Amino acid sequence: MNAGSPDACSPKKPGWPPVARLGLADIAALRDLEQLCFSYHWSEAQFKLGLERGAFHFLGTKDQGRLTAYVAFSAVAGEMEILNLGAHPDYRRQGLATNLLCAVLHICRKMGIETGYLDVKPSNLPAIALYEKLGFTCYGRRKNYYPDTGESALLYRYDFPHPGADAAKPQSASKESD
Numbered sequence: 339m340n341a342g343s344p345d346a347c348s349p350k351k352p353g354w355p356p357v358a359r360l361g362l363a364d365i366a367a368l369r370d371l372e373q374l375c376f377s378y379h380w381s382e383a384q385f386k387l388g389l390e391r392g393a394f395h396f397l398g399t400k401d402q403g404r405l406t407a408y409v410a411f412s413a414v415a416g417e418m419e420i421l422n423l424g425a426h427p428d429y430r431r432q433g434l435a436t437n438l439l440c441a442v443l444h445i446c447r448k449m450g451i452e453t454g455y456l457d458v459k460p461s462n463l464p465a466i467a468l469y470e471k472l473g474f475t476c477y478g479r480r481k482n483y484y485p486d487t488g489e490s491a492l493l494y495r496y497d498f499p500h501p502g503a504d505a506a507k508p509q510s511a512s513k514e515s516d
């Protein structure tokens with residue numbers, strides 16, 4: 339079971355902007371934000387291909403039409419992978435990435451996804467803190483993984499609660515937790 343803070347994904351905090359699905363019309367904004375967030379980034383063509391093939395899902399938040407944060411993920415055959423996540427430098431530390439990841443977890447739970455995966459640079463302490471807060475746990479390391487810096491990747495997973503887990507609890511135990 340994941341050990342994220344129990345209220346890390348609690349219902350939307352007041353003032354959190356709504357999360358929306360992004361589409362082809364958002365590609366230029368996605369590319370621009372990606373360039374601000376990463377030294378190694380996807381091209382416009384890669385975003386387009388992922389969207390057109392339905393291989394990736396993109397969610398984002400906007401402020402007066404301006405893209406402020408986004409997450410890209412895949413969800414197939416019971417597994418989810420966070421492919422990219424970024425918040426505009428002017429909008430960081432306001433809960434946008436938390437809001438987006440919680441939306442991904444919510445969507446995946448409804449899809450019956452069992453496990454989520456992601457990788458992160460060991461030097462990326464803000465992202466590591468965020469993932470661990472939401473209940474992702476580190477299960478390994480892959481050496482020389484990132485082409486831009488040659489850094490290793492830390493591998494994280496998120497185990498979605500099994501739908502039958504509560505029903506399987508002894509009755510007295512489930513009463514105690516009411």
Ligand SMILES: CC(C)(COP(=O)(O)OP(=O)(O)OC[C@H]1O[C@@H](n2cnc3c(N)ncnc32)[C@H](O)[C@@H]1OP(=O)(O)O)[C@@H](O)C(=O)NCCC(=O)NCCS
Binds near residue numbers: 422435457463467
């Ligand atoms: C990592 C990133 C997506 C976080 O976005 P964000 O919207 O600022 O994150 P949130 O406001 O939701 O932060 C949630 C938690 O993450 C952790 N966190 C976020 N930024 C942090 C920082 N600079 N230092 C330490 N912890 C941080 C904190 O635990 C924070 O909770 P708190 O603010 O209550 O302490 C953003 O810093 C970013 O775009 N970085 C560049 C791209 C990147 O590294 N993406 C991840 C690739 S794996």
